[in-house]
Structure formats: structure tokens, C-alpha cells
Amino acid sequence: MADTAEAILEVRDLHKHYPLTQGVLFKKQVGAVKAVDGVDFDLAAGETLGIVGESGCGKSTVAKMLVNLERPTSGSIRYKGEDITTLSPKALKAVRRNIQMVFQDPYTSLNPRMTVGDIIGEPYEIHPEVAPKGDRRRKVQDLLDVVGLNPEYINRYPHQFSGGQRQRIGIARGLALQPEIIVADEPVSALDVSVQAQVINLMGNLQSEFSLSYVFIAHDLSIVRHISDRVGVMYLGRIVEIGSDAQIYDHPTHPYTQALLSAVPVPDPDARAHRERIILTGDVPSPANIPSGCRFRTRCWKAQERCALEVPLLAVPAVFRLTDSPAKHDSACHFAEEKHVVPAETDEDGPETPPTNGADPFRKPESP
Numbered sequence: 322m323a324d325t326a327e328a329i330l331e332v333r334d335l336h337k338h339y340p341l342t343q344g345v346l347f348k349k350q351v352g353a354v355k356a357v358d359g360v361d362f363d364l365a366a367g368e369t370l371g372i373v374g375e376s377g378c379g380k381s382t383v384a385k386m387l388v389n390l391e392r393p394t395s396g397s398i399r400y401k402g403e404d405i406t407t408l409s410p411k412a413l414k415a416v417r418r419n420i421q422m423v424f425q426d427p428y429t430s431l432n433p434r435m436t437v438g439d440i441i442g443e444p445y446e447i448h449p450e451v452a453p454k455g456d457r458r459r460k461v462q463d464l465l466d467v468v469g470l471n472p473e474y475i476n477r478y479p480h481q482f483s484g485g486q487r488q489r490i491g492i493a494r495g496l497a498l499q500p501e502i503i504v505a506d507e508p509v510s511a512l513d514v515s516v517q518a519q520v521i522n523l524m525g526n527l528q529s530e531f532s533l534s535y536v537f538i539a540h541d542l543s544i545v546r547h548i549s550d551r552v553g554v555m556y557l558g559r560i561v562e563i564g565s566d567a568q569i570y571d572h573p574t575h576p577y578t579q580a581l582l583s584a585v586p587v588p589d590p591d592a593r594a595h596r597e598r599i600i601l602t603g604d605v606p607s608p609a610n611i612p613s614g615c616r617f618r619t620r621c622w623k624a625q626e627r628c629a630l631e632v633p634l635l636a637v638p639a640v641f642r643l644t645d646s647p648a649k650h651d652s653a654c655h656f657a658e659e660k661h662v663v664p665a666e667t668d669e670d671g672p673e674t675p676p677t678n679g680a681d682p683f684r685k686p687e688s689p
């Protein structure tokens with residue numbers, strides 16, 4: 322989809338560095354947590370871009386910058402060609418209406434003292450032009466209906482709903498201003514497995530109905546494949562591989578993607594017996610102390626001298642450039658090579674937690 326449709330969002334060389342300071346009175350900067358350290362991607366109108374990566378790799382920080390909850394240290398975010406990181410507050414307000422966020426935790430992201438009607442209608446206080454006061458109740462009830470909740474629940478409080486219903490409320494609030502882009506940060510991770518599919522299906526239906534584009538963030542590769550047209554894999558603040566879902570899942574070329582995929586649970590015992598598990602060694606480095614050259618080299622089984630010296634760019638690797646292979650997609654590795662690690666059909670697998678082992682690829686990095 323991305324190849325043909327126009328990009329609605331273009332993210333280039335995006336950075337978010339949090340300063341590390343020392344001293345009580347005279348704070349001196351002694352380093353920086355490089356939470357996001359050069360992220361590039363496009364989002365086409367109407368597509369879903371999945372972003373996956375283990376805990377602490379910078380997914381939420383990217384999401385927050387897209388909706389202007391965090392200001393980038395450097396880089397650009399172009400919405401329909403206009404860099405929203407440099408807009409005046411007034412111009413930014415108009416753009417922000419079109420890029421809304423759905424948060425991970427439906428338990429903490431809804432104010433327990435507000436009714437559902439007030440929660441969903443709150444964005445109209447800032448953008449009254451979308452729904453004049455006399456029209457708001459009807460608009461909110463329409464939104465409740467759209468997300469599959471009874472419009473008569475408008476005066477209820479969040480604690481009167483289940484986790485899945487609360488996430489529907491969060492989605493309704495995200496839709497209130499009729500945005501074009503929804504940034505969903507782990508929208509189903511806090512939900513029971515049985516409810517996750519319902520919320521994902523709802524998001525799919527809403528996308529068609531309202532022509533939405535999604536940036537869908539998760540650490541669960543099965544869920545991301547289910548909803549995404551394209552997938553970007555993040556490691557230590559950067560996207561290391563990006564392509565269509567088939568390219569990433571069936572023809573991965575970056576060793577990190579291959580390791581993540583090899584940890585996806587496989588329900589079929591025969592397929593499980595034949596698949597190769599790639600166990601990563603070593604810890605995830607701190608984002609305050611990123612390795613030279615390739616940031617994955619301290620855990621990569623293919624690392625060579627060049628990997629410590631030269632930063633691999635996110636581009637189509639030279640070996641695939643003149644081919645028609647599905648492996649021809651962007652991958653930040655000097656020695657990119659195709660490796661099949663997921664037996665067919667595993668993407669239909671339920672969203673389980675990947676099995677843990679001595680070097681769990683999903684482990685949270687240590688604090689700097």
C-alpha cells in the first residue's frame with residue numbers, strides 16, 4: 322500500500338535525547354539517554370504501519386513525538402508535507418486535531434472521576450468547531466455506537482466497564498476530532514487474549530469506515546502482523562528493518578528481526594520441532610551508552626570488525642538491489658542475508674507471550 326499511496330506522514334532522522342545531569346545546585350550534563358536516535362519512516366494514507374521492538378527501544382517516545390506530547394531533539398515530522406515540529410502553536414493546534422493517540426492502558430488512561438460522555442467529549446473543549454455545545458451529547462453517543470458500546474452508557478464511569486470496553490472508550494475519544502491518523506501505543510497489550518482480537522477487529526473496521534491511517538505500536542509480533550500493511554523493527558532507538566508484512570515475517574534480512582521472529586510461539590508441534598531458535602547473548606546496551614558502528618553488534622552472532630567501525634544505513638542492501646527478491650527491502654546490516662525463521666501460518670497464532678530463556682530478546686534494558 323505504501324508503494325502506491327501518497328505519504329501522509331514523513332518522519333526523518335528523528336531524535337529524542339534526554340540529558341543526564343550530575344550535581345545538585347549546578348546541574349552539569351554528563352551524557353544523554355538516546356531514547357530515539359535517528360528514526361525514519363513514511364506512513365501512507367490509509368495504511369497501517371506496525372512498529373515492533375523490545376521494551377525500552379523507544380517506541381512510546383516516537384509515538385509521543387508524533388502527537389506532540391514530546392518535542393524532538395532534532396529531526397522532522399512532516400504531515401502532508403509540512404514539518405509539524407516547527408509550526409507556531411496556532412498552526413500546530415489545527416494539525417494536532419488530525420493526529421490522535423490511543424494509549425496502552427485503559428485502566429489508567431481514563432480519568433475515574435469523569436463520566437464516559439465527558440471523557441469522549443473532552444477534545445471538543447479545545448476544538449469546539451468540530452462539535453458545537455448543543456451537538457456534543459449526540460456526537461458522543463454516535464461515537465459510543467461506532468465503537469460497539471451502548472449509547473445509553475454515556476453517564477457511566479470508567480470503573481463500570483471491562484478492560485476491553487474501556488479501550489473502546491479510549492478509541493472513541495481518539496476518534497472524536499475525526500482525525501486522519503491514529504497513533505496506537507500498545508493498544509491491546511493490557512487486555513486479556515480473548516479481548517485483544519475483538520479490539521483489533523474493531524480498529525480494522527474503523528480504519529475502513531473512516532479512512533484512517535494507523536501507526537500501531539506493539540512488542541507482540543503476531544498481533545502486529547495481523548493488523549499491519551508494513552512493519553518497522555526497532556532496536557535501541559532506531560528502525561533496523563522495515564518492509565511489507567510479508568517481507569519482514571517471511572523474508573527477514575536483519576539478524577535482530579530474525580532473532581525476534583525465532584522467539585514467536587509456534588502452535589504446530591511439527592513446525593516447532595523444525596524451526597531454528599536464535600538465542601541472543603548479552604544484555605541490551607543502555608541507551609545512554611550505545612555501541613559504536615552497528616548498535617546491535619554486541620548481541621549479533623554475525624558481527625565482524627566492520628560492524629564496530631561503520632554504522633549500517635537503513636537501505637536496501639547491495640546484494641538485493643538488482644533483484645526482484647522479497648528480501649529487497651530496507652535493512653540496516655552490512656551483512657544482510659535472508660533467513661526463513663517463521664514456519665508458514667504462525668501469524669494466525671494467538672497473541673501469546675514469547676517463551677523466555679537465558680537471553681530473552683524482550684527483556685527491558687537496564688537503566689543507565
Ligand SMILES: Nc1ncnc2c1ncn2[C@@H]1O[C@H](COP(=O)(O)OP(=O)(O)OP(=O)(O)O)[C@@H](O)[C@H]1O
Pocket residue numbers: 339354355356374375376377378379380381382383540608686
Ligand atoms: N523522560 C525520560 N527521561 C529519561 N529517559 C527516558 C524518558 N522517557 C523514556 N526514557 C528512556 O528512553 C528509552 C525508551 O523509552 P520508551 O518508553 O520510548 O520505550 P518503549 O519501547 O516504549 O518501551 P516499552 O515497550 O517498555 O513501552 C528507555 O530507556 C526509557 O527509560
Ligand code: SF4
Pocket residue numbers: 575576577615616617618619621622623624625628633653654655656657
Ligand atoms: S551490521 Fe554486523 S553487527 Fe550489525 S546486524 Fe549486521 S552483521 Fe550484525
Ligand SMILES: [Mg+2]
Pocket residue numbers: 380381382506
Ligand atoms: Mg512503550
